Amino acid sequence: MAVAQKADWSGIGWDDWKSLRLIRARLDAGADPNSELFFHGRPLHAAAERGTPDVVADLVPRVDDVDAEHEGRTALWKAVFANRPDNARILAEAGADPWRPMMNGWSPGRLSLATPTPDLFALPAGQTGLSEDELNAVAEARRLVDALGDFYYDGLSLACVAGVTAAEAVRRLEAVPVDGAEVEELFEDDIFENFDESLEIVGVTDVPGGCVVTQPWGYMSSTPGLTKRLSAGTVCYAMYANPKSGNQGSFTRDGEIVEWDTHPGGGHPSSEDSAEEILNSYLFRGRAIAYCCAVVGLRLTDADAVERPGMWVRLPERDYWS
Structure with a gap:
């Protein structure tokens, strides 16, 4: 006996x-192509971002408005942001407007100029x-990247940190050098057996534009106690x-935390974000480390500063959460 097909989007x-x-x-079972879906937006938005061109093409004639917005974005914008040019072309051919104003100046067409397919849409007068x-x-x-x-x-x-050398960072933190052999020993002994002790040790490296x-x-x-200094x-x-909850970011200016619990590399900008932040959200989608470096102007030439620091130092005992 055939199983009845669901007439909604549950479980998708x-x-x-x-x-x-x-x-x-x-x-065909009656699921509404114009409905709002939990997290996904509208069906056409979800298909534009995650689906295949044939799914997008099948949805297009069923929706009331190919340029319907969800949280300030059309399906075309989602396709461009997700680097899905094939989906974007289908939507544009169906009448979606690449130059519709949205997202603080970043229309789908303007955003496409920052993608690997900058000729996706012709730039109108x-x-x-x-x-x-x-x-x-x-x-x-x-x-x-x-x-x-x-x-x-x-x-x-x-x-x-922008414009600060590794030596100056060590001075601000009032840290003292640690022999690299001691760090290697921590790993050899299973670092999690001495986790509290290991938290006192950080790596510091000069990079173009500042330090890491x-x-x-x-x-x-x-921690706030470290970034404020x-x-x-x-x-x-x-x-x-x-590892449990994803990337947790913060932005600190001159000793004051300006933003807390941000999501670098998360790729979900808001229409309330600045034009620069929306562009960065696209450029560094899924690239959290690169995002952290870029927003303060660090121009790393490799990942050594992150994985293999130039020096190891021990922090003084203090409250690093205030």
């Missing part, structure tokens, strides 16, 4: 938007391309890659 996950058979069956600063930001983002490469960083914390303070095994480099007269972006 991200990967299910790649299945034309499944999505078409839901639609009266529309501005990317500024020189934006073009430079795109080029630097690509260079930085390539330079850092891919590496495992769950459990790591780091603080990216890192702790590959713990959260200390992202490092950011005197400058800015610091810090992050802890919490």
Whole structure:
């Protein structure tokens, strides 16, 4: 006996938007193509971001408005942001407007100029391309992402400090040098057996534009007590890659925390974000370490400062959470 097909979107996950058979069956059973979905937005938004071109093409004639917005974005914007040019072309051919104003100046068409397919849409008269600063930001983002490469960083914390040398960072933290052999011994003895002791040790490295303070095994480099001291007269972006809850970021300026519990590399900008932040959210989607470096102007040439610090130092005993 055939199982009745559900007439709604319950149970549909991200990967299910790649299945034309499944999505078409839901639609044919009566699932509303214009409904608002939990987390996913509208069905066309979800398909534009995560689905295949055939799923997008099947949904397009069923929706009331191909340019309907969800949280300030159209399905076309989602396709561009997710680097899905094939989906974007189908939507544009169906009448979606690449140059519809949204997201603090970043229409789908303007955002596409920062993607690997900048010729996705023809630039109409009266529309501005990317500024020189934006073009430079795109080029630097690509260079930085390539330079850092891919590496495992769950459990790591780091603080990216603009315009401050490693020596000055050590002075501000009132830290003292630690022999590299002592750090190696911590790893050999299973660092988690001496976790509290290991939290006193951080790595510090000079990089173009400032310095990086890192702790590959713990959260200390992202604590307020550390970032407030490092950011005197400058800015610091810090992050802890919490294995349980994801990347937790903060931005500190001149000893004051400006933003807390941010999500670097999360790729979910808001229409209330600045134009620069929306661009960075796209450029560093899924690249949290690169995002932390870029927003304060650090121009790393490799990942050594994060994985293999130039020096190890021991922090003095104090409350690092205030």
